[in-house]
Each structure stands twice: as structure tokens, then as C-alpha cells.
Amino acid sequence: MTGSPARAAASPGAGEEAASQARLTAEFEALLAEGETVEPRDWMPDGYRRMLIRQIAQHAHSEIIGMQPEGAWLTRAPSLHRKSVLLAKVQDEAGHGLYLYSAAETLGVDRAELLAALHRGQQRYAATFNHPALTWADTGAVAWLTDGAAVINQAPLCHTSYGPYARAMRRVCQEEAFHVRQGYDLMKALCEGTPAQKAMAQDAVDRWWLPAVALMFGPPDTEAAGGDAKTAALGAAVSRRAIAWGIKRHTNDELRQRFVDHCVPQAERLGLTLPDPGIRWNEERGHYDFGPVDWELYRGALGDDTHTARQRLAHRVAAHEDGAWVREAAAAYAARQSGADTAGTSTEAVA
């Protein structure tokens, strides 16, 4: 940030520019220190802007890709009531994506660019959704566990330092609570049903527990969580930066622990077993212990190359391309209307 004296002497403008950068940075840091929000037209460091664009885009992409596992069950819902509920939930996910693209656009990017980057595989979404939803119970398990994890992740983001992101997240969180409840309700109905229905619920939890615990909270960022030292150190560096900028407020591992603490009693009430033999109450810590995630193994098994991952992206790209004629028609209609308006002004009185 501050140039070397020799360089500053070589170009007279450089010292001045560095001083102005330092002043802007100090103002920005002071704003954060006061717990104020940063707003779109404020000066912000490039790194802050880049980190936000990356995080908001990843978040928005996860919302719209996340529509797919559940959306596929819409036509096969077991009752009209469950179908209406699932439809409302999937519509909400589309809405969450749109709130977030709107927030990202205040940072000087265009949502069309972000979608293009998703379609090219250059921007990511939560790998959780690269798991297939095999049975009806999966729609319940996804909502209860994955959305439950999202709520824990997202509640602190309602106070993230960037204003438009925080405001979008407040809307998202209000709606997310409904998602978790309806998922839990669906699981409860299955658990109180026939033995086959209960077995279906248990099977779905067996498959969705690890993706929720591991992938919804990101890689380990503290050594205490049992990750290997190198991964933890890398994660910790990224988290420290994000926390210093007020983008994140807790480490991934803190939030993961909070999620496990919430879920264990909920699973007990359903009479379901979470598929982790390491789960037990730790009186001393005041938290539930749980088995460490074998990150290396897990990441290897979950490349972008799995069948479901390719299917998710291909489905998204196809939906976008199939919609091209609608966008073209809308643009053509708008062009004709504005032409008609201009022509109309000379002959028609405006009421």
C-alpha cells in the first residue's frame, strides 16, 4: 500500500496517491470499527469488493441450483397440501437467488456476467446440492438439515458489514425459518407413519447428514475441529480476513458446532439416529462432540465430475438457453412499445 521512498521519488504523483489510499483505507476501517455498514457508493478496498462479489455470487448460485433436488419432486408430492408447501419453498429459493443477484449488482457487476461464470463452471455453488434427492423423504431431510444449516450460517449474515447483502439476508432468513419447519414437519409425519415410511426418513437422514455438516459450513478453519493443520491454517487465514472486514462474524467450525447442538435433540424427538457414532454430549464443553470430517476423502469423492454435478449444471444451462426466446420476445416488445410511445405523443392526448 505504501510505496518505497525510492519509487515515490521517481514519480511525484505516487506518494500523493499512496497517501490518499491510506486515508481512504483508514476511513473504511474506522467505519467497520464503529460497526457501521458499508454502502454501495462508499470507497472500499478491492479485496473487500472481490471477496463480497465472490461470496454473494456463490450464495446466489447455491440458491438457484438448490431448487433442483427438491423441484424434481414437485410433480410427485404425496398430497396437494405437501405440493403447495414444496412449491412455495422452491419459489422462495428462486427469490433468494434474485435478492442476492440484486445485492451483487450494487458492487458493479452484472447478474448476466455472474450467471455466465456459473454456466462456464468458473463460479461455484454449495457442493451439497451435487447429491441426488432419491426419495420423497429427501425433500424433508434437505429442508430440515440443509436449510437448517443455512439458517445458522445466515443468521449472522443479517449483520454483515455490507448493507445491501445484510438487507437481502434479512429477507432470506425470515423465509428460511419456514423451510426448516416444513421439512421437520414432513419428517415427523413420516416418522409417525408406517415402518417403511420411518425407514425412508432414516435413510434420507443417513445420506444428508454429512453433506449438511461438512459442506454447508465450508472447510475447517480451526485446528480444534480435528482437521489437518495445513487445511485448518489455510481456512483460518481466509476466515480471519473475512471476519476482520465484518463479512463473516464466526468461524466455520463455530457454526458447525452450533448446528450439531441444534440438530441432536431435534433428531431425538423424531426418533431418528444421526449417522455419526461420535455424537455424544460433552458436559465439560457444554456442546455435543461429533466425529471429525475426513476432508481429503470427502472432497475427492465429491469432485465437479460426479454424475449429479454435471446434471445440475447442464439443467441450469438448458433452462437458461430454453428461455432465450422469452427474453428476446420481451426485448422486442419493449422496443416496439417505446417506438409506439414516441409516435403516439404527437397525436394522442395524455390523460
Next chain:
Amino acid sequence: MSRPAEGAPASWEVFLRPRRGLSHQHVGSVRASDPDMALSHARDLYTRRGEPLSLWVVRSDTVYAASPGERDPFFSNAPHKPYRYPEEFVPLSEGGEGDD
């Protein structure tokens, strides 16, 4: 607010009156090629719950704005004028409570 990419639909700011007694509040933005479509997208996106009373859409590129960081003197009438506040003056009663 970014410039729309070539061929991309325009950005519209959305203002919602969420219930009686409140003014319209900015809630976010949508992309649409004409005002009717902007209004219907805004309806789908921002009024899925509650009892909204009214919705406005305004093309983002028609918002004419000022912000303190860019134009400091523009807002110079706000600070440094303590005489615009009642606390600046002698209270109407002992302790000044119940004045307002």
C-alpha cells in the same frame, strides 16, 4: 448500479409500501425490459408474504443521486449546526422533561 450489458434487460429499483401507515421503502431491484414486466417481477419477488399495499418500480439509470463521499459540500448543511436542535436552548421547565 452497473451499466446493463448489451441486450440485457434494464435494472429497475423496487419500492414497496408494506402496510398502511408506512411510506414506500426501497427493497431491492429486478431486471425487466419494460415497466409492466418490472412490476410483475417485483410483485413475484417482493410480495410473496404479508399484505403489501403498493409497489413502485423506477428505472435504476434514471435515479439522480448524491452521496457524501463524492460531494461533501453538498451535505454541508447537515452537521455543525447545533442550533437546529431543541437541546441547544434553555428548557421550558425545571429539568427540561416533558417539554416536547
